[in-house]
Amino acid sequence: MTGRVQLVIGGALSAVFLVAAAVSLVWVPHDVAALNIADRLRPPGGAYPLGTDQFGRDLLSMLMVGARSSIAVALVAVGIGMGLGVPLGLLAAANRGGWLDELVMRMNDLIFAFPALVIAILITAVFGPSAVNAILAIGIFNIPVFARVTRGAALSLWTLDYILAARVAGKGAARISVEHILPNIANLLIVQGSIQFSLGILAEAGMSYVGLGAQPPTPSWGRMLAEAQTMIYTAPALAILPGLCIVLLVLGLNLMGDGLRDALDPRLRRAAR
Amino acid sequence: MLRYAFRRLLSLGLSLLAASVVIFAVIEVIPGDPAAYMLGLNADPAAVAALRDELGLTGSPLARYLDWLGGMLTGDFGRSYTYRVPVADLVAQRLWVSLPLAAYALTLSTAIALPAGLWAAARRGGPVDFGVMGATQLGIAVPNFWFAMLLVLVFAVKLNWFSAGGFPGWEAGLVPGLKALTLPAVALALPQAAILARVMRSALIETLGQDYIRSARAKGLTRGQAIRRHAFRNALIPVLTILGLQFSFLIAGAIIIENVFFLPGLGRLIFQAITQRDLVVVESMVMLLVFAVILVTFLVDLAYAAVDPRLRRR
Numbered sequence: 001m002t003g004r005v006q007l008v009i010g011g012a013l014s015a016v017f018l019v020a021a022a023v024s025l026v027w028v029p030h031d032v033a034a035l036n037i038a039d040r041l042r043p044p045g046g047a048y049p050l051g052t053d054q055f056g057r058d059l060l061s062m063l064m065v066g067a068r069s070s071i072a073v074a075l076v077a078v079g080i081g082m083g084l085g086v087p088l089g090l091l092a093a094a095n096r097g098g099w100l101d102e103l104v105m106r107m108n109d110l111i112f113a114f115p116a117l118v119i120a121i122l123i124t125a126v127f128g129p130s131a132v133n134a135i136l137a138i139g140i141f142n143i144p145v146f147a148r149v150t151r152g153a154a155l156s157l158w159t160l161d162y163i164l165a166a167r168v169a170g171k172g173a174a175r176i177s178v179e180h181i182l183p184n185i186a187n188l189l190i191v192q193g194s195i196q197f198s199l200g201i202l203a204e205a206g207m208s209y210v211g212l213g214a215q216p217p218t219p220s221w222g223r224m225l226a227e228a229q230t231m232i233y234t235a236p237a238l239a240i241l242p243g244l245c246i247v248l249l250v251l252g253l254n255l256m257g258d259g260l261r262d263a264l265d266p267r268l269r270r271a272a273r
Numbered sequence: 274m275l276r277y278a279f280r281r282l283l284s285l286g287l288s289l290l291a292a293s294v295v296i297f298a299v300i301e302v303i304p305g306d307p308a309a310y311m312l313g314l315n316a317d318p319a320a321v322a323a324l325r326d327e328l329g330l331t332g333s334p335l336a337r338y339l340d341w342l343g344g345m346l347t348g349d350f351g352r353s354y355t356y357r358v359p360v361a362d363l364v365a366q367r368l369w370v371s372l373p374l375a376a377y378a379l380t381l382s383t384a385i386a387l388p389a390g391l392w393a394a395a396r397r398g399g400p401v402d403f404g405v406m407g408a409t410q411l412g413i414a415v416p417n418f419w420f421a422m423l424l425v426l427v428f429a430v431k432l433n434w435f436s437a438g439g440f441p442g443w444e445a446g447l448v449p450g451l452k453a454l455t456l457p458a459v460a461l462a463l464p465q466a467a468i469l470a471r472v473m474r475s476a477l478i479e480t481l482g483q484d485y486i487r488s489a490r491a492k493g494l495t496r497g498q499a500i501r502r503h504a505f506r507n508a509l510i511p512v513l514t515i516l517g518l519q520f521s522f523l524i525a526g527a528i529i530i531e532n533v534f535f536l537p538g539l540g541r542l543i544f545q546a547i548t549q550r551d552l553v554v555v556e557s558m559v560m561l562l563v564f565a566v567i568l569v570t571f572l573v574d575l576a577y578a579a580v581d582p583r584l585r586r587r
Binding site: 109110112116121123205211229232242 | 287292295299411414415417422423425426430521522529532543559
């Protein structure tokens with residue numbers, strides 16, 4: 001598949017879920033908090049395009065609101081990772097070889113030893129479960145990822161002639177980092193951002209599945225699957241749709257990331273394949 | 274090599290120390306009074322005081338931290354508040370589920386991924402390559418716990434070949450034990466295999482473009498021989514690194530998958546401890562998990578340096 005095809009397919013898939021999540025802010029077909037036992041476990045069709053769950057809640061509405069939780073958690077987590085990781089990486093690269101560089105990198109190593117799920121477990125054990133914990137856990141895990149990517153890319157730029165020219169012109173390290181380094185690594189950060197975004201969707205799904213994410217009555221794809229599991233013998237269909245949503249969104253984001261990498265940086269085109 | 278190993282060992286010790294400070298601070302300092310937290314809002318003050326005594330919370334944070342650290346170094350991980358047994362005993366029991374599960378999954382994913390990556394690289398650009406890459410793209414996007422549910426749906430609910438969960442214990446024999454771990458291991462292995470196959474493929478493609486492969490072909494080796502004798506081994510180096518990096522995902526995956534299949538492993542233990550607010554267990558378990566991740570990173574670094582002498586100088 002060429003990069004352009006990947007970009008189009010991935011972008012379209014992602015857009016479907018983004019639009020569904022955005023629409024759910026103002027309108028959903030049915031109230032997701034209202035229980036309607038009379039309409040429980042309806043097959044798809046009629047007033048319920050995708051059927052209902054064991055409490056008579058409309059699956060389409062639940063999936064739309066679930067998309068919103070997933071995307072919100074993953075997006076804010078990427079924001080945290082970029083917001084803290086990129087400045088740290090720039091700082092480390094500007095002080096390459098110095099004690100600041102060493103400190104930032106050792107702190108990165110330390111966070112790397114804590115998988116996002118383990119951070120979520122730690123936070124939840126003390127503060128109780130919530131969607132905010134999931135955001136924090138995934139966000140913290142994202143910091144060293146962005147710091148590493150930023151530092152690595154910035155280091156190679158610092159050796160180039162035009163940076164030397166900027167230094168000769170009297171610009172300080174901070175100004176060079178912001179005015180010359182950052183714009184040149186922006187593409188790389190966008191690609192990494194799309195990767196971390198899709199990893200964040202997967203991590204959020206796992207966390208809400210085991211009860212560390214959004215709490216009832218807020219629907220989330222992971223918890224819909226956890227509830228469906230208890231009824232897997234009586235209503236196996238409930239276990240299919242939320243999972244399919246996760247797969248399609250993550251697949252879309254991954255394809256879009258690959259396509260973006262090709263589109264934004266032709267030099268990477270051969271290495272990626 | 275010895276000097277490199279020693280330096281890495283020193284940084285291993287420092288990382289563990291730093292991690293233990295972070296964990297101790299989150300669990301024992303941030304909540305204020307862990308004893309009051311563990312007993313809940315309506316606890317009897319006398320009971321809270323008694324628990325504080327039992328947990329040794331009367332001392333200063335520094336003294337408590339050193340006590341906890343010293344205990345762990347001698348194998349004493351504290352006593353579980355809910356189970357009333359040493360945490361070390363609880364962990365030792367559950368380890369015999371989690372460790373075989375992880376090893377089983379790792380074996381499966383390597384056994385699937387390496388040949389698949391090799392095959393795709395050797396037939397680069399052909400239908401096999403396209404198929405393998407498509408399958409791995411999908412494998413990365415599928416959450417392991419949902420894949421686990423689909424496996425249950427097909428192999429337990431419809432076909433009735435496996436049970437939907439639970440573990441008979443190794444006393445029941447090796448075969449029933451392995452059978453109970455098969456679906457969880459497959460579910461855990463899938464995303465790992467997808468990533469590993471991609472790394473194997475791109476590493477092999479890269480080595481196949483090297484000059485020494487051209488020399489090997491020039492002296493009369495067939496393409497297959499060149500891959501077997503030269504390219505495959507060299508391509509294994511990045512694969513080894515990824516395998517090490519994947520370890521923390523394997524741990525996180527195992528914790529979730531154990532919950533899907535109701536396996537009495539470390540993952541179940543940690544979630545039971547969270548619901549029961551058993552902070553002693555959570556604290557020591559998190560430390561153990563982090564220890565495992567740091568240790569594996571260290572071992573991979575050593576293995577890497579043993580394979581590639583250039584890396585020892587850094």
